[in-house]
Amino acid sequence: MGLILRLAMQSLKSRVLTTWLTITSIALSVTLLVGIEHLRAGVRESFAGTISGTDLIVGARGGSLQVLLSTVFGIGTPAGSVSMKTFERWKAHPAVKWAVPYTLGDSHRGFRVVGTTTDFFERYRFRKTGTVVFVQGRAPTGDDEVAIGSDVEEKLQYALNAPVVVTHGMQDIGTSNHETHPFHVVGILARTFTPIDRSVYMTLGGVEGMHEVEQGRMPAASASPATAAAKEPNGPTGADKPNGQTGPLQPNSRTKELQSNGRTKELQPNSRTKELQPNSRTKELQSNSRKTATAAETPSAAQQAANAGAPPVMPGASPPPNVATAASAQQSAANASAPPVMPGASLPPNVAAAAGARQAANSKAPPVMPGASPSPNVAAVVSSQQAANAKAPPLMPGASPPPNVAAAASAQQAANSSAPLVMPGASAPQVMPGATPPVMPGAAQPVTKSIKQPQATTVMPVGPPAHGEAGHDHGDDQITAFFVGTKNRFEALMLQREMNTDFTEPLTAVIPGVALAELFNSIGSAEVGLRVVALFAVAIGLTGMLVALYSSLDARRREMAILRSVGAGPGTIVSLLVIESGLLAFLGCAIGVGFVYLGLVLGQGPIEQRFGLHLSIGAMKAAEYNYLAIILGAGVLVGFVPAWKAYRTSLSDGLSPRT
């Protein structure tokens, strides 16, 4: 056999070009196959290693994949939110070792913002033992501090102390920047090759505070108007024109008004009516001119929109029926960068509120008309800046304006222009009769409710896309999800069951590993496709070898006859050819594997940087060895085809090949 092996090797060596071409074609197909296998395993590992050490991820009731994807991967939106109370309750569960809250919904220049606690950085693990490490700074502890992932740092070139303005929702289309609550970077995280790299972390207080300021629910907001004005340089402020109107427009005072008491009070027919006095109204609109063409009737709505551009909660004033309300988002208009979000007032039946942004008026677009929705529910309407600038048709959520009502608010230009705006003043007379006290309780009720539980009652027929997210209202004590580590991993299953069946608040508890496997299996068909392609490549490589060996046979008939003459049996001839093909396949495999590892060594860095995919240069897996064995086996089998032919010809040729 030693002789045959030597003969085979010498024979292959004598046909250098064909031999190397054949080996190369096999090597390339092996590279493809093993490379794909490696890549697949790498992706799977990377994917599965995104989160480890966490036994359960708990979110509002929804699909387990939804919970997993929205939290860990930042894909899609969470099904809802979980109350802090529920979180605390589960945190105290005897089986729970630790629990970390996790709040989503905002973004910073396309990177999602996560509200959590410092525990997150300590508890989170990826790829089994990877920990979240700060390369610079520390975890955010103050409510105006954020930590950023490595991708964020790299892409935005942020250093410590860089200011960060958070956008509501995920789109960076500038619908509503939380500019009123700026953050700054206190920590930069080391690269993890997980979605952590693409996240901005802040404290729960930070998330809450940000939204509370904007939604007028922050207790501190009840400070004096002066303070508020100072805090908001861009604010509309009546600081310029201190008149009766400006007062109510001050964020702080608004906030105060929005306090259920104040609100109710303000909604008192009397005070309301008073404000709606046509005369004073008209007067105000005129006197305030550009800067304060505001309707005070829907102060809350206007205010919020103006301040924050945060439309979600629409504690619009609910004037009594037949009241025409006009609100103009003077503040937002005045604030150039702030989109003229015009939350319409929430109105009981028969009421329509119209708010026109200054931009809208300027662009001669039809006024944005957040008509009241005919339903008794609260209607909130937001017109985005884009809509206004683009001369978009009026946003008319309430398709049919209720009878008896015409309300419009516009900035001064609007008023000045010939736009068919219904001037507040004009509608005012109508208001008067309708301001009947009996309406009050009903009207006030939904408003109050909407303040306290925005999700529950706020209806947002039109709003910035980002706000379509369920559960993104950042209720005072709402979080998106929480991560749980159990004291004993075996308890995770029981705990999951307990959470999923608990009826106090519907939750979905997900075991990350299980959900990841589920996810990967569901997208497994793509892998199969890749593998089939790679196997075809291998088949092509082997066919090339078959062709090369077979076509050389005729030229080698003499060689076979010589071997026969010196005593080689047909078996020797067969084994010679089979060994040749086996050698080709073996060398092809070896070189192919070499290519893969060479590629890994050279490509690991760039692939990590480019795709965030960490490919480990480890030993080959069983699957890869199987593939190699299959290729080798196939190579040997392929060798039998020419060998069989050589056997036949050597028999019929005898010692003198007939040519």
Next chain:
Amino acid sequence: MTIATAGTPAVELDKLRFAYGTGPNVLAIDALQIARGETVFLHGSSGSGKTTLLGLLAGVLRASSGSVKVLDRDFTTMSSAARDSFRATHLGYVFQMFNLIPYLSVQENILLPCRLDATRRERVGSKSLPDAAREMAEQLDIAQYLHKPVTQLSVGQQQRVAAARALIGHPEVVIADEPTSALDTDRREQFLKLLFASCDKAGATLIFVSHDLTLRPLFKRTVELSSINTAAQMRSTE
């Protein structure tokens, strides 16, 4: 493997019939004996069944009937593997041309039988294989080419390498199939002299097949294939 005593013929054909498949007989030889140590010129024109006879003598082909005995072993009763093995041990074979495996060196070509067969290796004696190859090459005047690739050799040199390979390890029978047809007349005689001397030295029986009658005087005995092959006679009379 026991080798028959010196008294038995090297080759003995008895009522040999051979046909390819179910075709007509190509070869029909009632009797032919070649003694040990004999140098025989087997003359046959093309189509006389020469190639077939050599196949039978080498044990590559199996007789349809009758017997082919080489060194008193009857090929017709042996398996093809046994015949291959027998050939490796006891036969040397020289082709008309293209005798050598192109990807092996001269020395490796010469040593091929020793590598394939243990008996041939043993018969070389205590000498190392390269030494044996050198000795053989010296006899045939090709020692200077031992480590050259065979493709660089002339046809005459190649034939001498083939002869060296056929003779190494002292096979009892050497069959040469028109080994000189590619050589010019001068080289033909030179080659034959070397071949005869080597066979003589090794005590090998030489069966030299050719259609070239000019070589005939160089041999002690000539066998006219057309006269003993009745199948060919029958066909030619048809």
